[in-house]
Amino acid sequence: MSNPPSHDESAAPGNLTEIFARLTDVPLDHVDKLIDTTQSVYADLNRVMEHPYWADLVFHQGAALRALREARAELDAFRAEAVGARNTELGVTVATGVIGEEREYAERDESKRELVERLLRPPRQGCACRLYVWDRPYENEQEPGPYSGLRIVTSADDEMGVLNYTEEDEQGQLSSWQTRSPAPDSRAPVLRFDLGSPLTFPTDSVLGFAELRAALDEFVSTGECPRSVDWQRARWGQ
Structure with missing residues (x-):
């Protein structure tokens, strides 16, 4: 025994x-x-x-x-x-969207898709929104959080916008990338880093809503840099 x-x-x-x-x-x-x-x-x-x-x-x-x-x-x-x-x-991830002063959290696929639509069309056109995917809600940006995130700036009237992907490595070095259009549209609106900012995204970083939506849907699903769009090193101006 x-x-x-x-x-x-x-x-x-x-x-x-x-x-x-x-x-x-x-x-x-x-x-x-x-x-x-x-x-x-x-x-x-x-x-x-x-x-x-x-x-x-x-x-x-x-x-x-x-x-x-x-x-x-x-x-x-x-x-x-x-x-x-x-x-x-x-195996659950939580998407955190920052729209203006509000933070929204989405866990289910349907609520993530709804969050993506609100990020594409914020209450104030041209206002920069942010999106994070983590194992929990990202409640306080003053504390350590996810290593990567997306900045979204759009013109809902034109149904065009830009994504700015940032990622921090284990040494604390920050990399920044912007979307890249394979065929830049001469009608692309001027999009700023944020309302009132002197920094403007280059014209060739502006994509249509269809491409942006696909990239955002991919990001909230995987939490990784979307592969459905092309990227270029971040730069400012035309």
Whole structure:
């Protein structure tokens, strides 16, 4: 008869997806409530400013708030990593579109196609949109995220636009590419890096919506530089 396994013996989990799904259930709402409660006592502290214990109370309240906010940030990062791990096990990617000040997320094929259409026709014509594909929603560009992304600038009236693909390597070096038209259209509109920017995309980087849509659909599906269009090193002006 064999001995039962000891507690320090590791066993391969039967279903990683279920484990990672449980790990995403981080009680951020409880931490938020603690932060709000700790913050709310400040009004009462102001009423006892003359008391000899006031300074120590304020010190500890401030230290508690800092610790709680740091804990919340780490828990949120933990949750995001667990979401990424779960999606990787499921073979799921999430497209993040930035349209103006709004961020939109799409996970299913149909919602990704709808996102592509909104990127082609933003509320403000000529406004640069951005598109990322990752194992989770890309919620904060101030934090590390996907290594590649697309910038989309279009003229919906002309049904033409340009894509600017950027990619960062492991050494932090950034490469930038623009679409290239095999037959540049003399009627191509002037498209700027963003509204009000002095930088303009070259005419031969402008494509029709059919080509742009195919490239964007490919990108949200694979997360890799689209092969359905031609590319050239990024440059500016005619």
